[in-house]
Amino acid sequence: MAKKPASFEYNGTLVRVLDGDTIDCYIDLGFDLKIKKRIRYMGIDTWESRTRDLDEKAKGLLAKARNKELLEAGVFKIKSFGTGKFGRVLGEIFVSPDAVGHEVAESVDRSSDGLVSINDILINEGHAYHYEGGKKKNFEEEM
Template identity: 40%
Template sequence: MADKDPYVYKIRSVHKVVDGDTIDADIDLGFNISLTKRIRLADVDTPECRTSNTYEKKLGLEVKQWLQKNLDGKKEILIKTELPDSTEKYGRILGRLYVDGVCLNDRMIEEGYAWKYDGGTKKKDFALLEAKRNAISSLT
C-alpha cells in the first residue's frame, strides 16, 4: 500500500481503543508537540461494541480486546493515509494502522475480526466472521 498511502504519521501514544476500528491517540508532530485525534481504521468494518444485539456486542468486545492487545507496549505505531488531511465526515482521521511494520487493518480481516469495508452495508454475517476466526485459531 506504499503508493496508496503516502502520508505517514507516528503515533506517540494510544489513549483509548474506542472499539474494533477506532482509537484515540497522540500523533507526533515533531519538536516534542503532539495532537490528540480520533483515528478510524480505513477499509475495515468490525462488529459494534455498543449495540442491543448481544451476539454482535460479544464479537465487538472481542475485536476491541484483540486491537488493544496488538497495541499494548508497542514502540512503532504508524498511521498511513492517502491525503494529508484524511478526515472523514465525523472528523476522524481515516488511515491504515501499522504496528512494527505490519498493517493491523489487513490482519483483522485475515484473522476473522473484521470485514473489508464495503461502503456501509449494515447486514453482516456475524456467525461467518466468528467461524472464520475459529477456523484460523484451530490451525495454530
C-alpha cells in the same frame, strides 16, 4: 472502488481503544508537537460492541480486545488518508512484527519498511471485514 487520497505517515501512541476499528491516540507531528486525534481504520469494519444484539456485542468486544492487545506494544505508525464523514482521521495502523509475534506477522503482507498492518491482521483473524464505505453489512451477513 474510490481512489484513496494521498497519505501521510506519523508515529502514534495509544490513548484508548474505542472499539475494534477506532482508537484515540497522540500523533507525533515532529518538533515536539503532538496532537490527540480519533483514528478510524480505513478499509475495514468490525462488529459493534455497543448494541443490543448480544451475539454481535460479543464479537465486537473480542475485536476491541484484540485491537488493544495489538497496540499495547508501544509506538505504532499511522498512515493517514485524511478525514471521514464524521471528522475522524482515516488511517491504516502499522506495528513492528516483533509486537505481534512471528506467526501473526507472517500471515499478512509487510510495508516497505517491514511493518505489519493491524487492519490486515484484524481481517485475517476474523475480527473485521473489508469495508469501503456505504451501507454496512448486517451482523448475520458476516457470520
